[in-house]
Amino acid sequence: MSNSKQHPHLYFTKTDLPKLKSKAKHSTFEKDYDAIIARANDNLIPTLDIKVDEHAILNQPLCRAETCAFAWQLTKDKRYLNKAKDTLLQVLKLPEYKNNKNDNTFSLGISAFASHCARTFDWIAEELSDEEISLFITKLKDEIVDLFMDECQAKNKYLYGNRTMNHLSVYCGPMAELLVVMDKHDIDLSNEIEIVRAHLLRYIEWYDDAGVCLETNGYWAYGMGNAIKGLLAFKMNGWPNIFHQKAKKLDRMCYPHFYFHIEDKTVANFNDCPYGVSGQILTRHFSRTHKDEREYSIPEGCDARFVHSNIKTLALIFAAEFQDKKIQWWASQFKYSDSAGFIFGDPNLESEPPVDLPTSAVFHSAGIMTLRDSLIDPNAKLLGMKAGRARGKVFDDPHCQFDLNSVVLDAFGTTLLADPGYLHDWSTGLRLDDPDHISYSTKAHNTILIDGQGQLTADSPIAHFQQLSPSEDIDYVVSRLERGYGNQLIKFDRHAYMVDKDFYVIIDEIELQSQNRITWNFHGLKDAIYKHEGQFSISHNGTRLVLLPFGECSLSCQYLTDHFLPRLQFDTTENKKTVTVGWLLLIEKDGNDISSFKANLNSSKATIEDIKTNKKWDLPIVSRKASIESDIMIPFPDRASI
Known part of the structure; x- marks a missing residue:
């Protein structure tokens, strides 16, 4: 593991920032950059009055905080820093974290919350006091890490194979991110990290060998998207070759979905995946969670279910990792990526239309x-x-x-x-x-x-x-x-x-x-x-x-x-x-x-x-x-x- 007390380090370090900022004007990434900044600007709203009985939506304000934290790294505009910091500190003051007032298990909502916490913390940690960092580590260890580890028992049907599906990666991918940013802050999480890493690698093995029960398209970007972002955290923090397995199971991961699309439209939309153009503008109404019943507009390319992943992001990551020009071309068919696609996409990789592949x-x-x-x-x-x-x-x-x-x-x-x-x-x-x-x-x-x-x-x-x-x-x-x-x-x-x-x-x-x-x-x-x-x-x-x-x-x-x-x-x-x-x-x-x-x-x-x-x-x-x-x-x- 890298020196985890030096932040940021989850996805990039300070020395990577000049190259990262230069992507803002690159033709492949300029729309992604503009969308990230637009979302950050949209998120500069008064901090929500987050109540104990509203934990089901903790991932929403933290999602906004994460976007602002990343915008802070790219622009050094303190409005974004202040927004991210205020939201994170308010959440840390809550007495406990639950999916809802009747559910104290490690759930899909809590896992998304863990991911947003990890990235927000990593990207603003250099601006936090020692006391604030200590509060984050102690609080997340007691309320999230221990909760997750308690769920890593045979009773958990998702983690122990009785119902293996995308929950396995959705639980473990975000935990990989959180554990990596917390490790070595006066706490040793190496045992927990090995458990999560084993689960993620098992998920990839299962995903390839499951015998035609796989989620596709948008739902692939959900389950596999969480797994890949967990692997990225490991790749950048001590396991540089984690993507490159002898079985080549990740190398070919994009191609089924490649064939299921015409431009950015999901066509072969079987299983649990959304139908239609992946980059359409969606609007959701969160009257249950916002007292002002404010409508939250989700920019093009984002996921209405706040699963912080989409198809273009995965295409950019796979194309860069395996230097695959055809997948780079496929990524260009979609309108927007998210922060992970912006960070890990390769601006120097040429795209190549798949004219030599079989059409069927x-x-x-x-x-x-x-x-x-x-x-x-x-x-x-x-x-x-x-x-x-x-x-x-x-x-x-x-x-x-x-x-x-x-x-x-x-x-x-x-x-x-x-x-x-x-x-x-x-x-x-x-x-x-x-x-x-x-x-x-x-x-x-x-x-x-x-x-x-x-x-x-x-x-x-x-x-x-x-x-x-x-x-x-x-x-x-x-x-x-x-x-x-x-x-x-x-x-x-x-x-x-x-x-x-x-x-x-x-x-x-x-x-x-x-x-x-x-x-x-x-x-x-x-x-x-x-x-x-x-x-x-x-x-x-x-x-x-x-x-x-x-x-x-x-x-x-x-x-x-x-x-x-x-x-x-x-x-x-x-x-x-x-x-x-x-x-x-x-x-x-x-x-x-x-x-x-x-x-x-x-x-x-x-x-x-x-x-x-x-x-x-x-x-x-x-x-x-x-x-x-x-x-x-x-x-x-x-x-x-x-």
Whole structure:
């Protein structure tokens, strides 16, 4: 460890300041600098009257103090120093810290508070008296460090593996920062530091090996963002090579999310991640916590949930650490970073558009694949599909939804097949595994229902991908659902094709134990235009998706609005035990002619023909050799009995 009594040292030292300040005028970072100063100016408000029963929002005033402390380091404007110092000292006078008056556990709110405390303290410590520093160390040791260590027991399901998810990193990343800035201030925290470091490294191992249960996009920036900032604290304070592991698990971390975006828009928004443009301006109203009911405007690129992390920040950090020019280019697609991105981003690293990467990819550990025609065109076509795990007794992760074999589709800058993304709905009292939940249930996604029912917790839903592309002009991936709908389902294989980098085909092979009604849902945006008679279509912003079902199965179509998103719902006109249905997805823009396409289906292939251009494609259907599960679920062979 470095000499922890010399501050700042968490992320940078005094000798780093000239180089850091020079970034303010660099084209890559000038917007980030302006946003940091703008936020600091916005935070120059009277110190809040923080009461004991309002500890759930301690991270909010400390978040503002942190921003002002960083602005102080960059500008030496004492207004920022005074604001940061006044807020920190007021918080230190509180008798105790809790998530709320009834909860004295180490919680997500307390962990965010710990992170903001660590950075604020590090960046203004040189302006604090010995008495104030002693008060900080004693107070945070008694109220935060000891609380965290008490939670590091087998009783804590997040820290000890009973429910390993982003809480592990959200607890440990901030604690790494706090322990590093407190260590050696007349206190030895080396034991606590080793425990936290081990937890963070275990989280990274789990994240890579978890078997397709991972948070993606915005939620990746939350869980992994906390872990990375903890690792940065270690990197700068005695573990310079902590990012560079032989397994290369961090080196490739950005690429799934890279493929899930078009410019700064989250497209393949499966699992618990927000949907849409990552840099949009958000406004939250904190009437519960501010007596003046002041509206707090969150600048572009910031997180409305105050999780102090975003995608551009991680992209800049990874690009700099691994000198990856393609990730540097990806970072440039987003509007703003935060202080960590500003500090650790490399202004000398050139960006390189990913023109040499395959445009379609399968990410087995993330459980998502994308078929797209370009990685750099803002008008790119992108079909995403979800495999992986949902919830269940084998894997209990509430950040996985019942969305296996679901698809989304974007083209020409607009969404045509939409997914609701991250929409907790606490107001109704619905459990997260309730079949009627607004976004978690299968009904909310673009996949199938059997007799109106979706995927079940008791059946531990799971699916896996196979990449089977037969030629340069046909990208072909199949998602094979192993289990999920109870004993009723034997097989649900969804075959997805991108043909000639132009249009998509989906073929669904479904086998049931007995005859039943099968339903397909295709959701679009709320303001899209839907046509459910004649030529089925979803149109938005001048782009139209035409859905042409083909095969021998007879289907009916309705336009319905009883889900969170409107949809076209297709149903079998009679109950079926075995069915194969094809879907030709044609994208119409600026009057391009799509009327000349024809499709035929048999047991081994689909034939797509464009009569106008005299082009013809045979799409192979690689079926399972038998209706059996793969070995991915061994030793859990039974279905609903687990």
